[in-house]
Amino acid sequence: MAAVSGSGEFLTLGIEIPLGMLFGSMLFLLLCSAFFSGTETALMSVNRYRLRHLASTGHRGARFAENLLKRPDRLIGVILFCNNLVNNALAGIVTVATLQLGGPAAAAIGTVVVTVLILIFGEVTPKTYAAVRPERVAFTGAYFYHFLLRFLLPISWSVALITFFSNGMLRLLGMRPEDSAGHNLTIEELRTMLAESGALLPRKRHEIMMRVLELGEITVEDIMIPQNEVVGIDLTDDWDRIITTIRSSGYTRLPVYREAIDNVVGLLHVKRLIAHPYSEKLSPAVLETLLDEPYFVPEATPLNKQLVQFQRSRQRTAFVVDEYGDIQGIVTLEDLLEEIVGDFTSEPAEAGPSVPRHDAASGSYIVDASANVRVLNRMMNWSLPTDGPKTLNGLILEKLGSIPRKDTRLMLNGYAIEILQISGNVVDSVRIRQPAETPADLAPES
Numbered sequence: 001m002a003a004v005s006g007s008g009e010f011l012t013l014g015i016e017i018p019l020g021m022l023f024g025s026m027l028f029l030l031l032c033s034a035f036f037s038g039t040e041t042a043l044m045s046v047n048r049y050r051l052r053h054l055a056s057t058g059h060r061g062a063r064f065a066e067n068l069l070k071r072p073d074r075l076i077g078v079i080l081f082c083n084n085l086v087n088n089a090l091a092g093i094v095t096v097a098t099l100q101l102g103g104p105a106a107a108a109i110g111t112v113v114v115t116v117l118i119l120i121f122g123e124v125t126p127k128t129y130a131a132v133r134p135e136r137v138a139f140t141g142a143y144f145y146h147f148l149l150r151f152l153l154p155i156s157w158s159v160a161l162i163t164f165f166s167n168g169m170l171r172l173l174g175m176r177p178e179d180s181a182g183h184n185l186t187i188e189e190l191r192t193m194l195a196e197s198g199a200l201l202p203r204k205r206h207e208i209m210m211r212v213l214e215l216g217e218i219t220v221e222d223i224m225i226p227q228n229e230v231v232g233i234d235l236t237d238d239w240d241r242i243i244t245t246i247r248s249s250g251y252t253r254l255p256v257y258r259e260a261i262d263n264v265v266g267l268l269h270v271k272r273l274i275a276h277p278y279s280e281k282l283s284p285a286v287l288e289t290l291l292d293e294p295y296f297v298p299e300a301t302p303l304n305k306q307l308v309q310f311q312r313s314r315q316r317t318a319f320v321v322d323e324y325g326d327i328q329g330i331v332t333l334e335d336l337l338e339e340i341v342g343d344f345t346s347e348p349a350e351a352g353p354s355v356p357r358h359d360a361a362s363g364s365y366i367v368d369a370s371a372n373v374r375v376l377n378r379m380m381n382w383s384l385p386t387d388g389p390k391t392l393n394g395l396i397l398e399k400l401g402s403i404p405r406k407d408t409r410l411m412l413n414g415y416a417i418e419i420l421q422i423s424g425n426v427v428d429s430v431r432i433r434q435p436a437e438t439p440a441d442l443a444p445e446s
Helices: 019-045 048-056 060-069 072-102 104-132 134-151 153-172 177-181 187-196 203-217 239-249 270-274 284-289 303-313 333-341 373-380 392-400
Strands: 004-007 010-013 253-258 260-269 296-298 317-321 327-332 357-359 364-368 409-412 415-423 426-433
Touching: 019 060, 019 072, 019 104, 019 134, 048 060, 060 072, 060 134, 072 104, 072 134, 072 153, 104 134, 187 203, 203 303, 203 333, 239 253, 239 284, 253 317, 260 270, 260 284, 260 327, 303 333, 327 333, 373 392, 392 409, 392 426
Parallel strands: 296 317
Antiparallel strands: 004 010, 253 260, 317 327, 357 364, 364 426, 409 415, 415 426
């Protein structure tokens, strides 16, 4: 039996432990501390959505990690239990080693040294590495903790006891630990993720994904063809004029009405007209029997909802109505899809405002003021404001607060605009310079 010897206030057992064994144990425990600290950071910071994807493809480490993260209280409990056990054992071995080397004075110095070692090699370094490369560390740790919790009953019981008391304390603070598993992204968070990952995706794909997220912020009123630009068939016209309208429109679907579009009768599919067995005997009365029922939507309907409604109702064209039931325009499935993927339809370009004409001499663009602002932004990659009037003419009138004169100049979102032509109370055409091309002599008038 070992004798106890002492001098003054210092007592030690008369057992000499080889210093090599002590230092070897210290190194092993320091590595264990680094492992537990690193895996804690890695498992808590690993991308949950990528983790779910890897788990669905059969990655065992990802499956183990996903199961562990379903109960973060248990996971944190087992990591902290192991880490504190290792750190306390390390402190004890350092004390024994320093006492053997130099007595109480050396033990005090050893306490400071082991604290620094744990901070550098057991905390900061492994946690930083794990934060930078979480997957590599997390999957390795997941295998270990899965084995630990499943096969080592004493560890499992200890962790369960710790978790029970810690969850009780959390409930006293008004928190339910089981509610911490939700990690659903909001639209804003998803938009931020896409913006940050822009360099990793092809430009076109990135633009499409961003536009999909913006559908909920755009209404059918923003993209509809205004009532005054709608090409349709008036049943009160003579038959020759109706035939001319059908042939020259270039559209496959045409609204049919009497005298005014507010008196809409239905929607004509031109292919159905051509396929009629007695096409040579067609008349307005026969034409009316070939029409589909008109489909109406409120002007404030968001595009994401309208896309679903088009799908459910198996419709491709809708009449947009205001709160009083008056028709404001029409919107088609093609218009909606173009908001996502850009222009692709083969409908005639004459139906809408002309494409901005580039003036090479001045570096500016001549633009039809009736152009839709969203279409202009998409076509020219501009950033004119879209949270107000829908047309360029409307933006100008709102900005000035009055009917402008020819040659009036103004600034809109950094774009220098010069009014070229006016008809009555409407701006017909303007000259636009992009922000980088705006010279000092084109500044807005005071």
